[in-house]
Amino acid sequence: AQTVTQSQPEMSVQEAETVTLSCTYDTSESDYYLFWYKQPPSRQMILVIRQEAYKQQNATENRFSVNFQKAAKSFSLKISDSQLGDAAMYFCACGTGNQFYFGTGTSLTVIP
Amino acid sequence: GAGVSQSPSNKVTEKGKDVELRCDPISGHTALYWYRQSLGQGLEFLIYFQGNSAPDKSGLPSDRFSAERTGGSVSTLTIQRTQQEDSAVYLCASSLEQGRNQPQHFGDGTRLSIL
Numbered sequence: 001a002q003t004v005t006q007s008q009p010e011m012s013v014q015e016a017e018t019v020t021l022s023c024t025y026d027t028s029e030s031d032y033y034l035f036w037y038k039q040p041p042s043r044q045m046i047l048v049i050r051q052e053a054y055k056q057q058n059a060t061e062n063r064f065s066v067n068f069q070k071a072a073k074s075f076s077l078k079i080s081d082s083q084l085g086d087a088a089m090y091f092c093a094c095g096t097g098n099q100f101y102f103g104t105g106t107s108l109t110v111i112p
Numbered sequence: 113g114a115g116v117s118q119s120p121s122n123k124v125t126e127k128g129k130d131v132e133l134r135c136d137p138i139s140g141h142t143a144l145y146w147y148r149q150s151l152g153q154g155l156e157f158l159i160y161f162q163g164n165s166a167p168d169k170s171g172l173p174s175d176r177f178s179a180e181r182t183g184g185s186v187s188t189l190t191i192q193r194t195q196q197e198d199s200a201v202y203l204c205a206s207s208l209e210q211g212r213n214q215p216q217h218f219g220d221g222t223r224l225s226i227l
Contacts, residue, residue: 043203043221045216046218100145100216102155
């Protein structure tokens with residue numbers, strides 16, 4: 001079975017500071033992809049960043065970067081220079097085979 | 113349109129009624145997914161379609177749930193004899209093709225409330 005676990009239901013960060021959201025996953029597949037999605041109050045899920053499991057180099061996308069530890073099956077998201085617009089639910093997801101598996105989300109609050 | 117479109121955005125209905133939720137994917141996207149998001153929960157996979165292939169229905173929670181995709185484009189998710197536990201946000205997503213490496217583009221969802 002594939003599972004994705006986000007152990008932090010809620011996180012908060014001061015504006016302009018850095019925050020790291022945790023995610024662990026479990027899959028028996030050797031080829032998979034990992035994603036972080038953001039869901040603001042508007043409800044629409046927005047892709048933040050994607051990581052190919054076969055790549056050792058951590059993906060980065062502007063202020064967003066990941067720390068991918070394949071052996072530990074860990075895929076954390078780091079948000080640098082946090083902005084008020086970063087406040088949202090963040091979902092980690094693992095794409096294997098034909099399906100995607102999502103974690104239960106982390107609610108991020110940005111404090112002005 | 114540029115994105116995935118879902119309608120209605122909100123639906124309130126009485127227990128026992130049937131509901132239909134619609135999803136219009138991004139033009140040219142062959143893969144389409146339905147998810148259910150209950151309050152405070154992650155996304156629960158329901159069903160996905162890939163082109164003209166038989167859909168993967170493995171996530172449908174009961175036989176009251178069904179979905180179809182006509183002409184490889186618009187999809188409808190139907191819930192028969194709705195129950196209160198069906199209350200949730202139903203999200204639709206599409207991707208260029210089916211595959212674990214393809215990012216999914218989501219609609220705004222339909223918030224379904226069963227009274």
